[in-house]
Amino acid sequence: MRHQSVWAPAEDRPAFPTLQQDLEVDVAVVGGGLVGMTTALLAQSAGIGTVALIEAGRLGRGTTEKTTGKVTSQHGLTYAQLIDRHGPEAARMYADANQAGMELVAALTRDCRIDCDLTRAPSLAYTRDPARRRELEEEVDAARSLGLPATLTETSALPFDIEAAVRFDHQLHLHPGRYAAGLAAALLRTGTGVFENTRVSEIDEQRDGTVLIRTPQATVRAGAAVVATLLPINTIGGYFAKTRPTRSFGLAARLRHPAPQEMALSVDSPGRSTRPWADRGPRGLVVVGGGHETGTGQDTRHLFEELEQWTRTTFDVEEIEYRWSGQDYTTPDQVPYIGRSPMSDRILVATGFRKWGLSNGSAAALILTDLLAGRDNAWLPVFDATRIGDAKAVAKLVKDNLKVGADLAGGHLARLLPHHSHHLEPGQGALIDVDGDPVGAYRDPDGTLHAVTPTCTHMGCRLAWNPAETSWDCACHGSRFDPDGRILNGPAVEPLPTVDTDGD
Ligand SMILES: Cc1cc2nc3c(=O)[nH]c(=O)nc-3n(C[C@H](O)[C@H](O)[C@H](O)COP(=O)(O)OP(=O)(O)OC[C@H]3O[C@@H](n4cnc5c(N)ncnc54)[C@H](O)[C@@H]3O)c2cc1C
Ligand code: FES
Structure with missing residues (x-):
């Protein structure tokens, strides 16, 4: 059995360079999953101006590659609850947006000649x-x-x-890896500036109204930015606390x-x-x-x-x-956050898809493109990313998040294994006590020890070893790191420091 997604991408998909020089564009899209790629493609086709897409790893290798690949407006039992909670008008917007998202996938597959078993x-x-x-x-x-x-x-x-x-x-259902490869090829044909292996560390609106995007080697100045990183990175919009x-x-x-x-x-x-x-x-x-x-x-x-x-x-x-x-990620009221973020009208977001992001995410691309083009969008009110929504549900979720954070931010030394790393069997990972300091240690099947500081670089929560996926995972907001501290999932933007174990 192979421990990888069945949708791992076709090797013939295009590769893109790392961003090495400062850039000025009209629209910068951060995150090259289904949402980022679709938004960049639609924005480029809509003639909004110059578009750049910046991806931390390779395009389409995030959650988009791990999905079931159903593109449907049926999201379990959703609509009776939506009507009950948000009223028929809002429920209709959600339904229409998801039907349109689904049909957008069909249209792009056809128009961009994507071979993805649709x-x-x-x-x-x-x-x-x-x-x-x-x-x-x-x-x-x-x-x-x-x-x-x-x-x-x-x-x-x-x-x-x-x-x-x-x-x-x-x-609809499709092969998400091939769909992503097809979108990447379409981006290449349309001349969109795409940059891979370029992790964004900061996105901020400047006094002059532009948005500044920092990456390790260069900055991008944009008229507007779309944050399509599954969950907005860092603390953008406070979404980490309400998902x-x-x-x-x-x-x-x-x-x-x-x-x-x-x-x-x-x-x-x-x-x-x-x-x-x-x-x-x-x-x-x-x-x-x-x-x-x-x-x-x-x-x-x-x-x-x-x-x-x-x-x-x-x-x-x-x-x-x-x-x-x-x-x-899920939101307290089951509806994704899509649109302008509370921090700036020029920083747009799409998150909280509740494992229905192929239709919701394609709808997000339609909504975000309308906003970028200065057009109204009929579905925006239900997804409004600045909404307070169901105040009780949001308050409960924020409280739950705070409790997880408080539990994990300190007081965990009791959970450290009292023994030293040489007691770890091959394939075993654990929090261990090294001279009173917690260390996240993993001995790989070849016997090599990998050790990191087990404190999440997002907001400092203690990480937990995940033996099912050999990763260090954060219960606070979902950041994940591999045994050498490399980021697997945001909102963190910095890797974990590695710890020298003296060749132990
Ligand atoms: C098991 C599972 C099954 C699912 N099944 C379905 C289904 O059948 N139907 C459906 O509709 N939905 C399904 N979903 C949900 C759907 O797959 C996701 O909602 C959707 O793929 C999200 O797309 P995205 O572009 O927002 O995120 P992603 O695909 O995760 O893309 C985000 C990208 O941002 C990049 N990034 C992150 N941080 C940075 C940074 N600092 N700088 C630059 N780039 C960054 C990441 O590398 C990544 O490539 C499923 C989800 C799961 C987990
Ligand atoms: S503290 Fe926020 S993801 Fe870890």
């Missing part, structure tokens, strides 16, 4: 629990009232009986029989999401589940094992070929 298929949100039937009926009514293609069904292609499912027709990071596992399997060709998601616990995997013909299947909060210090390997077990007992599996995990 396929129309129904999407099902199902329950096996008779007590939940009414909830699904209400979801169908709610979705239909908003003009969405929803019906109730009792049948599915899954190899077990279901009680009922909400079915959305004409939805929560969660991770999920994915696997890709070859079955001994044809896989269900529809997309399906269990609304019962534990959630299981399935879709076809075209690379293995009719017998390929992708399964995602095992959602959990980031950085809690729990050993989450059992969540992957349960996902694998569920797949093996539900389907006749010939081989599980890939396994991976990915991260996304």
Whole structure:
């Protein structure tokens, strides 16, 4: 089994240079995932002016590569709750934006001639629990009232009986790695200035109204900046305090029989999401589940094992070929923050996609392009990134975040392993006590010791070892680091200092 995303990108995608010289542009997009690439492409095509896209690593290798790859306006059971919480007008904006986001993916695939296995298929949100039937009926009514293609069904292609499912027709799934490679090729053709391996450390509006973007070797001065880094970096807009990071596992399997060709998601616990995997013909299947909060210090390997077990007992599996995990952020009211940030009208953001960022993120690109072009956007009010929203829910989330921060910012020495690093077995990582100082140590399978200061460079929370993914993870706002301290996930922008262990 390969421990990498099944969507790892095609090697023939274009590569871009590191930013080495100062630059002045009309629009700078920071973060080259689906949101950043789509926004840069639309902004470039809209003739807004010069556009630069700056990516810390390679384009499309963040959460966009770790997704299930469903492009759908069906986000579990969403619409009855949205109407209840935000009213029918706002719910309609969310529905319309996500339908439009989905169709934008179809249009870009066609217009940019992207070969990404884009396929129309129904999407099902199902329950096996008779007590939940009414909830699904209400979801169908709610979705239909908003003009969405929803019906109730009792049948599915899954190899077990279901009680009922909400079915959305004409939805999409694709190969996200190939889609990202296609967007990268389109950016190259349109002459957008794209820079890879360039981590942005600061984004600030200046007195003269421009936005200054700092990178290790050069600065970019822009008329406006779009922060598309999954969660805005540093403390931009305070989004770190009003979102929560969660991770999920994915696997890709070859079955001994044809896989269900529809997309399906269990609304019962534990959630299981399935879709076809075209690379293995009719017998390929992708399964995602095992959602959990980031950085809690729990050993989450059992969540992957349960996902694998569920797949093996539900389907006749010939081989599980890939396994991976990915991260996304949720907001207190389930709606992403998209638009102008509270800190500046010239700094725009898109975050909090709740693992539905392929449609929401494409919609974000449409909304952000309108804002950059000085146009109104009809869906902006529901996503408004400056909203207070449900004050109670925001207050609870901020309080939860503060509690996690307080728990992790100090008082953790009791959790340090009392023994020295030479007690670490190959493959084991732990917080250890070195002369009274905490050190994050990991002995790799070859026996080499990797040691870092286990304090998050974002805001100082204590990091926890994640044995399932061999990383140092922060429960406060989701930053993650590899055993040598390199950043895997923001909002942190600085790596962890390494610790000299005297060759131990
Ligand atoms: C397991 C899982 C399954 C999912 N399934 C689905 C699904 O089926 N359908 C769906 O719609 N959504 C799904 N999602 C959600 C969706 O994949 C994400 O919401 C979406 O990919 C987010 O795109 P993005 O561009 O915002 O983020 P990313 O793809 O993470 O891109 C952000 C980019 O910013 C870069 N960056 C970060 N910091 C800096 C910096 N300081 N300087 C420069 N660049 C920086 C990163 O390197 C990265 O490339 C899923 C998510 C997960 C985790
Ligand atoms: S991510 Fe904010 S303190 Fe670690």
